[in-house]
Amino acid sequence: MSSSSEEDNIALSKRSHKSKNGSSTKRKKLHPPSSEDEDDLPLSKRAETATPSASPVKKRKLDSNGSSSKSNGTSKSSSSTKKRIKVESNPSTPKNSVKKSSSSTVTPNNVTKSAKKEKETKKDSKTKVKAEEVKEDSPSQSQQAEDEDDDSYKWWEAEDLDGEVKWDTLEHNGVLFPPEYEPLPSHIKLFYDGKPIDLPPVVEEVVGFYAAMLETDHAKNPVFQNNFFEDLVQIIKETKNEQLRATIKDFNKCDFSKMYTYFEQLREEKKSLSKDEKKRIKEEKEKLEEPFKTCYLNGRPEMVGNFRVEPPGLFRGRGAHPKTGKLKRRVFPENVTLNLGKNAKIPEPPAGHEWGEIRHDNTVAWLAMWKENIADSLKYVRFAASSSIKGQSDFKKFETARQLKHHVESIRKDYTKNLKSELMQDRQLASATYLIDKFALRAGGEKGDDEADTVGCCSLRFEHITLKPPNIVVFDFLGKDSIRYYQEVEVDKQVFKNLRIFKKSPKGPGDDLFDRINPSLLNKQLQNYMKGLTAKVFRTYNASKTMQDQLDLITNEGTVAEKIVKFNAANRTVAILCNHQRTVSKSHGSVVQKINDKLKELLWQKIRLKKMILQIEPNLKKKDKAYFEEINDLIKEDEQYIHEIVIQRQREQVLKKMARDNEKLKAEKEPLLTEKSESIKEKLDKIKELEKEYKAELKSGKPEVKKQLTVEKLKQQIETIETRIVNTSLQLKDKEDNSEVSLGTSKMNYIDPRLTVMFSKKYDVPIEKLFTKTLREKFTWAIESTDKDWRF
């Protein structure tokens, strides 16, 4: 195979070699000199804040004067500069300084206004405000709540604070811990080597985690079993119970079945509780959770998202996660850091415990935090999706994506040019940007050996793409959540050429395709075009742009149901672009089979009715050939199969009803029904008669025509069946099209909600049909600020 001289030049002079350690995931990459950011975001889109307390100026990100986005003295606080207090026996509140700056905010309303004056720019004031200067004299929660208007706070109608500082005051009641472990009844035991074993509660709890999952796919995974057992042995070791330690050595000798049966029994019992009992339990739970559900942000009530501390259990990693099955340990108050306003009351920790740490960091948007033991990463308790703080963040995300439309042409022009760059790094950047833009790939950061082997654009390896000349690329890799990305696509000829260069020897399986770049580098380059532009913005931009284009194709005709189908089809296009998949449910096969059977049965019914018409008026067959064309569509085997289904179904119905009645009779201590009982026998005999009738019909090819039937009546029945056939076919198509596609993710994260609101208003489709309650709460800002002419 010969390559062009251009390829050779680049390949020889610029191409990298295999990573030093030969590892497929770890490598060294070159970094280019950083470039100064330009301010591409129209400043007119940033309104000035109205009140002194809400007017601090941000000093990073969307910096107003176009200066570098690099942090300076006012950059995000480090762990050493953040205000924190270790909770000791006598907690005090030292006056550490917290950097504070923010800028004015962009809100849907003021952006609409300012969008009209797109080119206008306005400089933010740059007032640094120290945390000490922030008003912390928050009124009591109830007082403040009373002062609020009846309506909840509409941040999109207000000038609000933005940027570095996220709040002035924050009050909350801490977090809700899972209940303590309750040991199992003494007769429920783990069996080891055939013998029951007494376990201390801490060990029993861990064993129970596995036992409860015994029938899941996780529990059958050898990696899961191994990790679980390793951690179980460790827990046993920690109990210092030497006898137990000496006993439990082999996973395969453990018999969890008794425990599993017990847990199943508990589940069944819970399911069969009376309505009142269930209601009572629910009310108790709600009462317990009530104090944690709401917090006070700048004195206003806001919902907290995940206020429950994650309970202990076995880690359920996705895909081939090397740590799947490991024990997720119980989190204690001592492990938890709370984040509160300086003057907020510190919630009481559970009895006998103390909080790990109390912070007063108003540059972050979390209320509590702890470190988990699987990946040593942090878990946060945050505001709910419906909160103002999240809403603002969402709004900004979509506005950034919208801004991209002003730059995308020049970005595309540049990367098209750079596809031929002499510099390998530039050529890789251009090619990667092309893939991210065109196929909505994720950035693809580097991953460790203790994580599942999944990739994104920058971390694609040699084996993840196959090149088929002249310009077809087959992508086959595991992306986020180990979801397979498989696409055979046509690419730009130069991109194809580049990919061939990036794959050239000495590279082989395990080597990075893009060995000179990484997401950080790529994002740095993107930010030369527009502040806040990163690889992920392309996904949001392309998703929303696709949705807008798809909605533009929809005509304002038909019923609401038909419009929803079209909207969902548009949504599906976006979901496919983003490769949002879902696992095909276990019942999918049988559900599809059922619908197919139903369709066959409907067709049979229709044909049968037409045959009846011909028995009444045989000459109609010649008069209306087309109408009767299908009467021979079903072969005898099909017909027989349908007869069997119908008969079987009817019989099952009778027997099921009998079983139900027997349950009652049993409770009332009455004699039970059998197939020989008169009422049942009568029904079963009728079915037998029907069976005979069908047999005869199969032989003669002529269904029996009841006296009262007329051609007109039969035609009406046929019409009804035809409608049902159309609906059932649609249902089947919908099932098949959607079985692997998840529409929710794109609707929630990628499609600008204002597009959905616009569609709702323009096409008279109630928003309730497009957004669930949760989404309506999350996107209230969009619902209340968008009109029918809005465009992405």
Add this chain to the structure above:
DNA sequence: TCTACAACTTAGTACACAAGTA
């Protein structure tokens, strides 16, 4: 320059509950 980490968004899955159907 590179790595680690903090803080955030994005994502699929499990399960409870609601709606539909017989």
Add this chain to the structure above:
DNA sequence: TACTTGTGTACTAAGTTGTAGA
């Protein structure tokens, strides 16, 4: 009314991105 199926939400894993600091 009972059962089945579908939908919505909670949960939490798994990404991206920016920054600090070695």
